[in-house]
Amino acid sequence: MISRSPLVLACFLAVGAAPPAFAVVGGVDSRDALGARASTVRVETSRGELCSGAVIAPEIILTAAHCLMGGGSISVVSLDTRFRARRQIVVAVLPHPSFVPGTTPRTQPGTDLALLRLAQPLPRDIEPLTLGSGLWQGETITMAGYGLSAENNKRTARRLRETQLVNAGNYTTQNTVKVAVDAENRGETSGAGACRGDSGGPVLRGDSRSRDLVGIVSWSSGPLKTQAKRICGGFTAITPVSEYRSWITEGSARLRALGSEAPPEQAAEPRAAFSWWFSR
Numbered sequence: 001m002i003s004r005s006p007l008v009l010a011c012f013l014a015v016g017a018a019p020p021a022f023a024v025v026g027g028v029d030s031r032d033a034l035g036a037r038a039s040t041v042r043v044e045t046s047r048g049e050l051c052s053g054a055v056i057a058p059e060i061i062l063t064a065a066h067c068l069m070g071g072g073s074i075s076v077v078s079l080d081t082r083f084r085a086r087r088q089i090v091v092a093v094l095p096h097p098s099f100v101p102g103t104t105p106r107t108q109p110g111t112d113l114a115l116l117r118l119a120q121p122l123p124r125d126i127e128p129l130t131l132g133s134g135l136w137q138g139e140t141i142t143m144a145g146y147g148l149s150a151e152n153n154k155r156t157a158r159r160l161r162e163t164q165l166v167n168a169g170n171y172t173t174q175n176t177v178k179v180a181v182d183a184e185n186r187g188e189t190s191g192a193g194a195c196r197g198d199s200g201g202p203v204l205r206g207d208s209r210s211r212d213l214v215g216i217v218s219w220s221s222g223p224l225k226t227q228a229k230r231i232c233g234g235f236t237a238i239t240p241v242s243e244y245r246s247w248i249t250e251g252s253a254r255l256r257a258l259g260s261e262a263p264p265e266q267a268a269e270p271r272a273a274f275s276w277w278f279s280r
Contacts, residue, residue, distance in 0.1 A: 039128065051067035059118045060117060062216060065113055078123070093115070099112060111175065131241050142165075146198070147195045199218060202215075216239045
């Protein structure tokens with residue numbers, strides 16, 4: 001069991017009252033056209049929120065459900081092989097049915113996962129990830145995201161970065177997640193990890209070319225031994241995908257069945273989409 005420390009959701013809000021988001025601190029710029037670029041996207045809302053996402057099908061993105069709490073229209077940005085941005089519109093969203101909106105892990109029970117349906121399939125240079133098996137304690141994993149590389153500098157967001165972490169075991173509040181830490185600092189002092197804008201980003205088994213998705217970034221906290229108030233560089237909370245494989249598979253099929261035309265209220269307002277899906 002991981003010791004308690006200040007927790008915060010790993011999404012990024014430019015405006016609004018909800019907590020800010022996360023991105024990779026202590027990581028490196030991802031410049032391999034065949035690596036994380038091919039499967040990691042930015043998720044942005046018209047109300048200023050930034051998160052990351054994992055491509056699991058040409059028109060389907062898996063991300064963190066709390067990224068969509070602020071409402072507004074949603075778009076997804078992918079990078080071409082020269083790392084130039086391309087934007088596509090999200091026409092439908094499907095949060096996990098157990099998810100309950102909140103502002104911290106303690107007030108946000110349920111599974112922090114959501115599926116997004118794009119209006120059109122992503123370009124062919126994007127390679128969807130396969131769903132991997134469960135995480136084990138002590139395993140080395142790779143996370144990628146578009147969050148901050150410097151906790152107090154918003155200008156460092158929106159660049160794709162990645163880093164390797166070690167799975168340190170389970171952490172339970174209102175739900176149970178896996179917690180990963182910097183291999184050297186172990187969450188005691190500041191090291192690599194998620195930061196604002198990294199929520200929803202993929203956690204991969206092996207290196208970033210493995211295409212084996214084992215988790216989705218949910219929230220982050222600062223290290224245990226610090227006098228400064230930090231929300232990055234300590235613990236990275238991960239929702240493991242193996243436990244929700246059936247829901248991901250079935251939900252993706254439901255979204256694909258919509259075709260390119262989603263109900264108007266979904267395309268315009270994700271909160272309406274939440275109600276639409278929960279009622280069916």
